[in-house]
Amino acid sequence: MARTVAHVIVDALKDLGVEHVFGVVGDALNPVTDAIRTTDGVSWVGCRHEEAAAFAAGARSQLSGTLGVCMGTVGPGSVHLLNGLYDAAKSRTPVLAICGQVPLAEIGSDYFQEVDNDLLFRDVAVYRATVTSPDQMPRMLESAVRAAVSQGGVAVLTVPGDLGDQELTDDRPARFALDRAVTRPDDPALAAAAELLNAASRVTLLVGRGARDARTEVLRAAEQLSAPMVLTLKAKEGFEGDNPFQVGQTGLIGNPAAAHALDSGDALLMLGTDFPYRDWYPKDCKVVQIDTREDHLGRRVPVDVGLAGDVGATLRALLPLLAEVADRAHLDEAREKFAHWQEGQQRLADPAHEHRWTGRLRAALDNRDHQIRPEALAAAVDRYAAEDAVFTSDTGMATVWLSRFVTMGGGRRLIGSYNLGSMANAMPQALGAQLWAPDRQVVAFCGDGGLSMLLGDLMTIKTYRLPVKLVVFDNRRLGMVKLEQEQAGLPEFGTELDNPDFAAVATALGITGIRVTDPEDLHDSVRRAFETPGPVLLDVLTNPEEVAVPGKPTVSQGWGYAIAKVKEILP
Known part of the structure; x- marks a missing residue:
């Protein structure tokens, strides 16, 4: 029996192991959503906004390492996908977007709701095409999926509304060849890298998420080189726990120890990172970079030896060539600075800090009303969250506090909009994360601005009874x-927000809402949020004047801050 275009698509998704398709229903997609309805093993997740659907699909893809799928109907429905798809593209995770289109005969006539999807998604997608004949299937679907998986990106397949229920004349099943090659550089390049690193006396590692599958090899390299290990935010997940070499993050969210480790080294070994902030790289330093993408080599900082290849395979070939460094002074100094900085941060996170003379002095300047410090909230979440919790975080200060106070050990996972830097990502990504791992705790670090931007998808969490914990x-x-x-x-x-009582909003939607205004209630409230079954929104009023001092503050930043405060006080 011949199958329709819609059933070919959905059957192929099932064969690929896709369990959830996120989107908003619409007329042009009715044949596809109906095929999902009648197919066991593939579930439709109806979101309230297509942007949330794309974020959720991207989150599921990042966590599972497999294809995420979302859908948007003709015109505005597809347009709404765009921001979430950009996040997937910047995160280099495979996502397939199936988009509706006006009837085939009306394309190009400026028909009602018509949008040129192939043009719209030109910048975001590694593959984009419009199905114009049933006989193009399943070949076109195969091409879209292979492009998304092999290139780690977004593929957009547009299906006109009158094509989804048409039958194929040649009804063969879709076939996908998705194995990816593991490569390493040739021996002369490895020898050049070893020569440079062996000649250095103080090597520092800068480790990114691209090294996450090579934890054993990275730790061996740090041990052999006696090298402190600076982590990018996306590398916290795989390298922060049980690691005697790591010294935290650099950049605006970072700390003085990481900045010192970079600036005091005479060689930098970059592993699977495309850390974008040029001002935070060391000056007058030899650099070796290992990355699977050749176009990443040297694009952030001048590189003396660039090695294109898998980090694990490359390190396994490089390690026997490296001399063992006995002098641990560079490593020990960075670790001591890191421990000292951590002690100071933990003092800030202690609710009793406000009652000590140092705390009272600081509070007189930045917290006269003795509101809850965001550091204390983040530290409390770290204390009470599960050892294998999945964390998401909104872009902005919520990510700063997570970076500094939540430790990614014991199997914890972490995702956020760390490349695109979008607002409003934490809650919909938590939605996708919870469907990926229904038995694991999922915790979203939400900014109040980010949460309110896509507030409607709290109803999606309620509808599907997802036990997400939203910390606002x-x-x-x-x-x-x-x-x-x-x-x-x-x-x-322009930054002040006239917020509602978010806990009351959650309660009205059928979600447990907890509002915290008193520092004395913080720990009990966080504990109760995690102990309460089902979804919980924990709305914590935090100090709006809190300042996150960067790892390497400049005089101009301090002077600018002082001038700004004077301007805010004076009319």
């Missing part, structure tokens, strides 16, 4: 923008 850093501000303005010497403007 409710400082009534776009906090990162406020800090950026003040560091530039500008008074705060």
Whole structure:
């Protein structure tokens, strides 16, 4: 019996192991959603906004390492996918977007809701095509999936509304060849890298998420070179726990120990990272970079030896060529600075800190109303969250506090919009994460601005009874923008948010809502949120004047902040 275009697509998704398709139903997609309805093993997840659907599909893909799938109907429905798909593209995770289109005969006539999807998704997609004949299937679907998986990106397949229920004349099953090659550089390149590293006396590692499958080899390299290990935010997940070499993050969210480890080294070994902030790289330093993508080599900092290949395979070939460094002074100094910085951060996170004379002095400057410090909230979440919890975080200050106070050990996972830097990602990514791992705890670090931007998909969490824990850093501000303005010497403007009681909103939607305004109630409230079955929104009013000092603050930043505060006080 001949199958329709829609059934070919859905049957292929089932064969690929796709369990959930995220989207908003619409007329052009009715044949596809109906095929999902009648197919065991593939479930439709109806979201309230297509952007949330794309974020959820991307999150599921990042966590599972497999294809994520989302759908948007003709015109505006497809347009709404765009931001979430950009996040997937920047995260280099495979996502297939199936988009509706006007009837085939009307394409190009400026028909109602018509949008040129092939043009719209040109920048975001590694593959985009419009099905114009049933006989193009399943070949076109195979090409889309192979492109998304092999290149780690987004594929967009557009299906006109009158094509989905048409039957194929040649009804063969879709076939996918998805094995990826593992490569390493040739021997002369490895010898050049070894020569450079062996000649250095102080080597520092900068480790990114691209090294996550090579933890054993990376730790061996750090041990052999007696090298401190600076982690990018995306590398926290695989390298922070049980690691005697790591010294945390660099950049604006980082710490002085990581900045020192980079600046005091005479050689830098970059492993699976495309860390974008040029100002935070060391100067006058020899650099070896290992990355699977050849076009990443040297694009952030000048590289003396670039090695294109899998980090694990390359290190396994490189390690026998490296001399063992007995002098641990460089490593020990960085680790001591890191421990000292961590002790200071933990003092800030201690609720009793406000009662000590140092705490009272600081509070007189930045927390006169003795509101809950966001550091204390993040530390409490770290304490009570499960050892294998999955964390998501909104872009901005919520990510800063997660970076500094949540430890990714014991099998914990972490995703966020760490390349695109979008607002509103944490809650919909948590939605996708919970469907990927229904038996694991999922915790979203939500900014109040980010949560309110896609607030409607709280109803999706309620509808599907997803036990997500939403922790809202409710400082009534776009906090990162406020800090950026003040560091530039500008008074705060346009960042204040007239928030509702988010806990009451959640309660009205059928989700457990807990609101915390008193520092004395913080730990009991966080503990109760994690102990309560089902979804919980924990709305914590935090200090809006909290400042996250970067790892290497500049005089101009401090001066700018002082000027901004004067401008805010004076009319």
